Amino acid sequence: MRISYLDNAATTPVDKRVLAAMLPYFSEKFGNPGSMHQKGLEAKEAVEEARKKIAKLIEAEPDEIIFVSGGTESDNLALIGIANALKEKGNHIITTNIEHHAVFDTCEYLEEQGFKVTFVPVEKNGIVNPKEIEKVITKDTILISVIYANNEIGTIQPIGEISKIAKSKEILFHTDACQAAGYLDINAKNLGVDLMTLNGSKIYGPKGIGILYAKKGTVIQPIIYGGGQEKGMRSGTENVPAIAGFAKALEIAQKERENESKRLVKLRDNLVDGIKNKIPDIIINGDLKKRLPNNVNISFLGVEGESMLLHLDAKGICASTGSACSSHSLEPSHVIKALGNSDEVSHGSLRFSLGRHTTEEDIDKVLKELPKIVESLRKISPIAK
Amino acid sequence: MKKSKQKWFYSEQVKEHFFNPKNIFRSKAEIAKFKADGVGMVGNPACGDMMKMWIKVDRKKGTIKECKYQTFGCASAIATTSVLSEMVKGMKLEDAFNITPKQIVEKLGGLPQVKYHCSVLGDRALREAINDYYRKTDQLEKIVTDSPIVDETLKITERDIENAVIEGAKTLEEVQQKTKVGVENKKVLPKVRELIKKFKEKHRIK
Numbered sequence: 001m002r003i004s005y006l007d008n009a010a011t012t013p014v015d016k017r018v019l020a021a022m023l024p025y026f027s028e029k030f031g032n033p034g035s036m037h038q039k040g041l042e043a044k045e046a047v048e049e050a051r052k053k054i055a056k057l058i059e060a061e062p063d064e065i066i067f068v069s070g071g072t073e074s075d076n077l078a079l080i081g082i083a084n085a086l087k088e089k090g091n092h093i094i095t096t097n098i099e100h101h102a103v104f105d106t107c108e109y110l111e112e113q114g115f116k117v118t119f120v121p122v123e124k125n126g127i128v129n130p131k132e133i134e135k136v137i138t139k140d141t142i143l144i145s146v147i148y149a150n151n152e153i154g155t156i157q158p159i160g161e162i163s164k165i166a167k168s169k170e171i172l173f174h175t176d177a178c179q180a181a182g183y184l185d186i187n188a189k190n191l192g193v194d195l196m197t198l199n200g201s202k203i204y205g206p207k208g209i210g211i212l213y214a215k216k217g218t219v220i221q222p223i224i225y226g227g228g229q230e231k232g233m234r235s236g237t238e239n240v241p242a243i244a245g246f247a248k249a250l251e252i253a254q255k256e257r258e259n260e261s262k263r264l265v266k267l268r269d270n271l272v273d274g275i276k277n278k279i280p281d282i283i284i285n286g287d288l289k290k291r292l293p294n295n296v297n298i299s300f301l302g303v304e305g306e307s308m309l310l311h312l313d314a315k316g317i318c319a320s321t322g323s324a325c326s327s328h329s330l331e332p333s334h335v336i337k338a339l340g341n342s343d344e345v346s347h348g349s350l351r352f353s354l355g356r357h358t359t360e361e362d363i364d365k366v367l368k369e370l371p372k373i374v375e376s377l378r379k380i381s382p383i384a385k
Numbered sequence: 386m387k388k389s390k391q392k393w394f395y396s397e398q399v400k401e402h403f404f405n406p407k408n409i410f411r412s413k414a415e416i417a418k419f420k421a422d423g424v425g426m427v428g429n430p431a432c433g434d435m436m437k438m439w440i441k442v443d444r445k446k447g448t449i450k451e452c453k454y455q456t457f458g459c460a461s462a463i464a465t466t467s468v469l470s471e472m473v474k475g476m477k478l479e480d481a482f483n484i485t486p487k488q489i490v491e492k493l494g495g496l497p498q499v500k501y502h503c504s505v506l507g508d509r510a511l512r513e514a515i516n517d518y519y520r521k522t523d524q525l526e527k528i529v530t531d532s533p534i535v536d537e538t539l540k541i542t543e544r545d546i547e548n549a550v551i552e553g554a555k556t557l558e559e560v561q562q563k564t565k566v567g568v569e570n571k572k573v574l575p576k577v578r579e580l581i582k583k584f585k586e587k588h589r590i591k
Contacts, residue, residue, distance in 0.1 A: 303457065304458050306460055307403075307463060310460050347430070380406065380410070380456060381435075382456070383435050
């Protein structure tokens with residue numbers, strides 16, 4: 001049985017071209033970029049080449065790129081690093097109520113440390129109104145952080161508009177663009193952001209690598225101390241193969257994004273329309289237009305997400321739930337709830353995230369299996385209609 | 386992508402009960418035909434789990450003849466109710482009443498720590514069903530419950546009222562049709578009205 005992998009927002013397989021770019025840096029060019037001898041220098045060259053390539057792709061300067069261990073660390077560095085660096089100036093941070101946990105939980109941590117955080121609620125369509133952000137700015141606001149494209153519902157936030165507001169008030173603006181990098185413009189100049197988070201594992205690159213773009217002149221206090229790598233911004237020996245792989249992955253993702261978006265929008269819309277036609281009592285979560293081309297998120301009333309997920313898995317379809325019930329917490333998704341849905345609706349949500357290997361065959365398979373699964377689970381549910 | 390050997394998150398026992406739940410109701414017709422002696426419901430769709438149990442009792446022997454259920458929830462919630470329905474078949478009511486979550490989890494070959502609460506709901510649903518049987522057969526002295534009692538005359542608990550609301554009763558009259566709360570004991574009615582309002586708000590029922 002062919003596996004239909006529709007969980008590309010969780011992670012993507014490493015592209016063969018990316019793997020090829022990484023392989024020399026495991027056993028052959030294994031040096032520590034901090035060493036002065038030739039093995040060190042050849043590793044250092046790889047890191048600096050990757051830095052240049054990434055900088056060019058997002059229209060930045062090489063020294064505006066900080067390599068870190070992934071999206072989560074990048075978000076942590078942006079938020080905690082800025083908060084600590086600017087705490088004399090102010091103690092207020094603005095974000096939204098649909099952030100990834102790497103931002104959401106970090107903001108909660110900062111609240112415990114005495115900072116004030118305003119979580120601006122999104123509209124029912126899962127998109128924040130920039131005016132609502134403008135309204136809550138105070139003289140103490142030091143940072144605004146808004147996810148570019150949401151990981152659960154794929155809604156795209158008006159980053160350009162928010163950055164104009166931030167600029168006019170001289171407030172730093174950070175965006176987590178991990179989910180966006182494969183499909184949207186991530187040109188830092190166009191977006192007007194001061195800080196941007198990207199990672200490898202969502203764009204067919206390796207896991208365990210990410211960057212924080214930080215505009216020249218942005219003062220950040222490091223969160224990891226040691227050997228002073230990355231100009232002291234991120235100590236720890238550079239993950240050379242992952243850095244080389246990430247640069248390659250980003251290059252491919254940005255080169256292919258427009259064609260890939262067109263292809264996936266069709267498949268995505270077929271999936272949504274098919275589900276709408278075949279399954280009653282559903283709620284489509286998030287705006288259908290201002291949305292990543294690869295994201296489908298639907299709540300099925302009267303059934304719970306994990307049960308659907310595991311039945312789909314048995315049929316060779318990999319999807320994801322908003323409830324994250326099988327992983328670390330039993331809390332229903334804060335993102336689905338932020339759309340004004342009840343806990344019950346949040347518990348019944350299912351995410352399909354399409355990717356480079358998704359074909360019509362995969363969509364047909366979901367449309368064949370999912371209606372049967374939902375029907376059978378509704379039959380045994382005491383709360384289904 | 387090629388598929389290697391199917392991997393599975395839970396134990397083999399959970400797998401069996403999840404994919405082939407035993408003794409489960411799949412239609413309203415089956416429920417009507419069963420003519421249950423006792424019905425119990427616990428959980429809360431807001432928490433992502435809701436279980437309803439129906440039992441048939443052998444009145445002479447004081448044992449459970451059959452145990453049926455419906456579950457809204459994750460795989461471990463479905464497996465928990467399924468394995469419990471098998472465990473209690475033929476069991477004395479008193480023994481069934483005292484089944485612990487630990488016993489259920491052991492039968493399932495263990496559950497991840499975060500999922501233990503599913504089994505805690507299973508044993509509670511069963512106790513509610515047994516209590517319901519005691520209530521219907523005038524054995525009120527046997528009712529033991531962890532939910533605050535609203536109506537002493539019939540031993541109606543706050544949970545009974547919450548369940549009635551979840552099942553669609555919106556007014557005092559409708560809740561009384563389902564539970565008989567305050568039908569004799571009229572002085573509890575203000576409290577019941579208050580609870581109906583509270584549970585409607587809790588479950589966002591208009």
